[in-house]
Structure formats: structure tokens, C-alpha cells
Amino acid sequence: MAETHGSYSMSNERMTQPGKIMLVGIGPGSVEHMTQRAREAIAEADTVIGYVTYIKLVADLLEGKEIIRKSMTEELDRAVEALERARQGKKVALISSGDAGVYGMAGPTFEVLFQAGWKPPREGDGAPQDVELEVVPGASALNSCAARVGAPLTHDFCAISLSDLLTPWPTIAKRLNAAAQADFVVALYNPKSGRRTRQIVEAQRLFLCHRDPNTPVAIVKSAYRRRERIEMTTLAHMVDADIGMLSTVIIGNSNTFVQHGLMVTPRGYANKYDLQDGQAHTGERPGRSLSTGLNGWLDNLFADHDAGDSVELLAQRFGLPAGYIHQVLQEPLEVSASPHETEAADEA
Ligand SMILES: C[S@@+](CC[C@H](N)C(=O)[O-])C[C@H]1O[C@@H](n2cnc3c(N)ncnc32)[C@H](O)[C@@H]1O
Numbered sequence: 001m002a003e004t005h006g007s008y009s010m011s012n013e014r015m016t017q018p019g020k021i022m023l024v025g026i027g028p029g030s031v032e033h034m035t036q037r038a039r040e041a042i043a044e045a046d047t048v049i050g051y052v053t054y055i056k057l058v059a060d061l062l063e064g065k066e067i068i069r070k071s072m073t074e075e076l077d078r079a080v081e082a083l084e085r086a087r088q089g090k091k092v093a094l095i096s097s098g099d100a101g102v103y104g105m106a107g108p109t110f111e112v113l114f115q116a117g118w119k120p121p122r123e124g125d126g127a128p129q130d131v132e133l134e135v136v137p138g139a140s141a142l143n144s145c146a147a148r149v150g151a152p153l154t155h156d157f158c159a160i161s162l163s164d165l166l167t168p169w170p171t172i173a174k175r176l177n178a179a180a181q182a183d184f185v186v187a188l189y190n191p192k193s194g195r196r197t198r199q200i201v202e203a204q205r206l207f208l209c210h211r212d213p214n215t216p217v218a219i220v221k222s223a224y225r226r227r228e229r230i231e232m233t234t235l236a237h238m239v240d241a242d243i244g245m246l247s248t249v250i251i252g253n254s255n256t257f258v259q260h261g262l263m264v265t266p267r268g269y270a271n272k273y274d275l276q277d278g279q280a281h282t283g284e285r286p287g288r289s290l291s292t293g294l295n296g297w298l299d300n301l302f303a304d305h306d307a308g309d310s311v312e313l314l315a316q317r318f319g320l321p322a323g324y325i326h327q328v329l330q331e332p333l334e335v336s337a338s339p340h341e342t343e344a345a346d347e348a
Contacts, residue, residue, distance in 0.1 A: 017089050018086070018087070018089065018121070018129050018130060018131045018132065019085065019086035019087065019088065019089045019090045019091055019092065019131050019132075020086060020091045020092070020131055020132040020133070020134065021082045021083065021086045021092050021094060021109065021113075021131055021132070021133050021134075022041040022044070022045065022091070022092065022093045022094065022133075022134045022136055023094050023096070023100040023101075023104075023105055023106045023109055023133070023134070023135045023136065024038050024041045024042060024093045024094065024095045024096070024100060024136045024138070025038060025095075025096055025097075025098055025099040025100040025101070025102075025104065025136060025137055025138020025139075025140070026038055026054060026057060026058055026095050026096070026097060026098075026138055027097075027098065027138040027139045027144065027224075028097070028098065028139060028141065028144035028223045028224040028225065029057045029097060029222070029223070029224055029225040030224040030225065031058070031060065031061075032224075033139055033144065033224050034058075034138065035136070035137070035138060037136050038136050038138055039061065041093050041134070041136050042058060042061045042062070042093050042095070043061065044091055044093075045065060045091045045092060045093035046065065046066060046085075046090040046091050046092070047065065047066040047067075047068060047082075047085050047090050047091070047092045047093070048062055048065050048066070048067055048068070048092075048093045048095060049067075049068040049070065049078050049081055049082055049085075049092060049093070049094050049095070050068075050069070050070065050078070050094065050095035050096070051069075051070060051071070051097075052069045052070070052071065053097075054095050054096065054097050055067060055069050055095070057097070057225070058095065068081060075105060075108045076108055076112060078094060078105060078108075078109075079094070079105065079108050079109040079111075079112035079113070080112055082094045082109065083112060083113060083116055083118070083131065086131035086132075087130075087131055094109060096138075097138075097141070098138055098139065098140040098141045098143075098144070099137055099138045099139070099140040100135060100136070100137075100138065101135060101137070102140040102141075102142075102159070102189075103159075103161055103189055103190070106135055109133075113133070118130050118131065120133065140159075141187070141189060141220075141223065141248045142157070142159055142187040142189075142248065142250070144220075144223040144224055145187070145218070145220035145223045145248040145250060146187075146250065147223075148220050148223050148224075148228070148230055149218040149220060149230060149232070149250065149262065149263045150258075150262030150263040150264050151262075151263075151264050151265065152185055152216075152218060152250050152252055152256060152263045152264065152265050153185055153187075153250075153265065154264070154265045154266065154267045155185060155253060155255070155265045155266065155267060155268065156183075156184055156185070156253075157184055157185035157186065157187065157265075158179050158184045158185075158186055158187070159186070159187045159188075159189055160172065160175050160176055160179060160186055160187075160188055160189070160203075161188075161189040161190045162188055162189070162190050162191050162192070162196070162199040162200060162203060163189075163190035163196070163199075164196065164199065169199075169202075172199070173202065173206060176202075176203050176206045176207070177206050177209070177210075180206055180207045180209065180210040180211060181210045181319075183210075183211075183253045183254050184253060185250065185251065185252055185253045185256060185265050186207075186250070186251045187248055187249070187250050188200070188203060188248065188249040188250075188251070189248060190245070191203075191243050191247055191248070191249045192243045192244055192245070192247070193244070193245045194245075200238075200239055200243060200249070201239050204235065204238055204239050207235055207251060208235060208236070211235055211251075211254065212235070212254065213234060213235050213236035214234050214235070214236065215234060215235040215251060215252050215253075215254070215256065216232065216233075216234060216252040216256050216257065216258045216263050217232070217233050217234055217235055217237075217238040217241075217249060217250065217251050217252065218230065218231070218232055218233075218249070218250045218263050219231045219232075219233065219238065219241045219242070219243055219247055219248075219249050219250075220247065220248050220250070221242065221243075221244060221246050221247040222246045222247075223248070225246075227246075229242065232258055232261060232263065235251060238251075250263070252265060253265060271284075271290055271292075272284045272286075272290060273286075295334075298328070298333055299333070301314060301325070301328065301329070302329070302333060305329055311325050311326050311329065
């Protein structure tokens with residue numbers, strides 16, 4: 001394997017045959033959990049660029065390739081170097097753990113490319129073509145970590161990174177607060193490092209303003225890697241757990257439960273059906289929105305407004321902007337859809 005260290009300046013040197021950059025998500029770290037296309041992309045590459053740990057994870061696939069190892073903080077260098085090589089006509093695999101588009105190399109690479117005047121090649125317009133680019137998706141940490149602990153993401157969820165290296169803390173805190181308040185299941189990426197130890201404590205504090213201290217929390221370290229470690233705990237105790245740079249913290253919503261050590265967030269079937277006999281509850285119909293779905297809510301909203309509740313009071317009741325409630329009330333109620341129309345796919 002040829003090796004290169006250090007950073008390069010960008011040159012305009014181009015070969016007649018433009019090269020290609022492949023932004024490859026390698027999944028959680030085990031070769032079995034890489035996609036077929038990710039393996040092919042690495043096999044096709046002349047040069048593989050990545051953070052040292054990720055290079056180690058795919059070491060078996062790198063025979064005969066130029067390898068460029070970079071440190072965690074050299075993301076822009078990785079992108080610049082990939083463009084440099086690709087403009088020399090090489091195929092370059094720029095690897096990220098998980099998915100390259102989730103807190104990975106895809107964003108910084110596009111930024112560097114646009115800055116360097118790159119445009120996506122267009123077939124047959126006769127203009128000189130720049131390097132090709134392909135984003136190869138991979139299973140992100142939230143998919144891998146969820147799979148290891150049960151089914152915690154079966155309802156609405158979001159990902160929040162606790163890294164304040166590039167994001168101001170007030171932005172992170174506002175997002176944590178909004179997600180906690182809105183009852184999202186939350187996957188916390190970059191929860192803690194040697195230097196960043198207080199962020200997870202502040203995240204817990206914000207969540208405890210909105211959620212029960214017994215809310216289930218799963219902490220998954222190095223999912224599908226040699227040193228994998230899984231810890232099930234609660235919101236009240238999560239900061240006592242072993243959390244590091246290679247951990248993802250999944251905080252359940254108000255319905256998430258743990259049974260036989262497995263963390264599950266219900267999809268919502270119990271809102272509509274008796275789970276024993278499969279019969280719909282009174283007032284609910286299979287394949288139709290819940291009685292508390294949009295149409296039911298609108299009926300009640302109009303009724304409450306007609307009964308004298310002000311826009312401001314309704315806004316406060318539902319935690320929604322008064323301007324939105326005002327707009328909704330301007331629009332006449334629609335006649336319900338045909339009773340024969342079903343939306344069973346929603347429930348699959
Ligand atoms: C810079 S982000 C990279 C995310 C990656 N692109 C993805 O889609 O999973 C690094 C963070 O991802 C999470 N992570 C990545 N791989 C993981 C794994 N195998 N197990 C647990 N968490 C992981 C951790 O929260 C870590 O701090």
C-alpha cells in the first residue's frame with residue numbers, strides 16, 4: 001500500500017479522462033454490514049481516503065491501493081485531496097463510518113467542490129467535464145444502534161449531535177429542548193469525548209424538563225465492532241453510564257418501553273386497535289385516519305372556536321403558533337373523504 005500524509009494545495013491540473021469521487025458510507029464497522037455497492041466502490045478506487053479508524057475497519061479491502069489516512073479534524077483536507085486526485089484522473093473513495101451524508105464527509109466535500117468551481121458532469125453537452133461524484137449510502141449509527149437494542153425508532157425520531165466543535169451550544173440546546181418537548185425519540189451522536197464531558201449532562205437536564213426520569217435510554221458503543229458495549233439505563237441515570245466518542249445514546253419517547261432487555265417504541269397500533277382481538281376501538285376505522293387525526297382535530301377546533309375560545313387560547317392549548325391557528329380557521333372544513341378510501345399502506 002502506498003501511503004501519503006499531510007495536506008495538498010488544490011491544483012488545476014486535469015487529465016483528459018476525468019476521475020471520480022465516491023463518498024462511501026461503510027456502515028457501522030463490520031464488513032457484513034457494508035452494502036454491496038460500498039464494497040464495489042472501494043474495490044474500484046485507486047485511492048482510499050479516510051479517518052485512521054475507518055481505514056482500519058476496511059483494511060481487508062485495501063490491497064494494492066493508495067491509502068491516505070487523516071485525523072478527525074482534517075475533514076476539509078480529505079475533501080481537497082480527493083478532488084486533487086480525482087482531477088488527476090483517479091477514482092477516489094472517501095470513506096465515512098455509517099452514512100457519508102449523516103455527520104459525514106458528504107457535506108464538507110460538496111462545499112469544497114463548489115468552492116473549487118466544480119459542477120456535476122452533464123452527458124453530451126460538449127463542455128469539458130469535471131470529475132464525477134457518487135454518494136454511496138450506508139447504515140448510519142442510529143440504524144445500527146437501534147438494531148442492537150430492539151426497535152426504538154419505530155415512531156418519529158431525530159438525530160442531534162452534541163458536538164459543539166462547529167455548532168454553537170445555544171443552537172444545540174434549542175434543538176434538544178424542542179425535540180424533548182415534542183416527544184421525539186432522539187439519537188444523540190458525538191455525545192461525549194475526553195474534552196467534551198458536560199454536553200451530555202446539559203442534554204439530560206433539558207430532557208428532564210419535559211420527560212419522565214424513568215424514560216428508557218440505550219447507550220450503544222462501537223455497534224457491530226470488536227469492542228461493542230450496550231447499556232440500558234434511564235434518563236435519570238444516563239450520565240453515570242460509560243459514554244464516549246464511539247457511543248450513540250438513544251433516548252426513548254413517552255411511550256417507549258423496555259421488555260426482556262429490549263427497547264421498543266410502539267408504532268401506534270394500540271391507539272386504534274385492541275391488540276388482543278385486533279378489533280378497532282369504538283369510533284376508529286381500519287385504513288382511516290384516527291378520530292384524533294387531522295379531520296377530527298379540525299372538527300373540534302372549529303367547534304371550540306364557535307363556542308368562544310379565542311385563537312390565542314387555542315394556540316396555547318395545542319402549543320402551536322397563533323398565526324397558524326388563525327390561518328386554519330380561515331379555511332372552510334372539507335367534507336370527509338369517501339368511507340371506501342383506505343390508507344392501509346400508512347399502517348404497514
Ligand atoms: C462524526 S459522527 C459519524 C456518523 C456516521 N456518519 C453515521 O452515519 O453513523 C461520529 C458519531 O457517530 C456515532 N457512531 C458512529 N459509528 C458508531 C458505532 N459503530 N456505534 C455507535 N455509535 C457510532 C457516535 O455517536 C460517534 O460519536
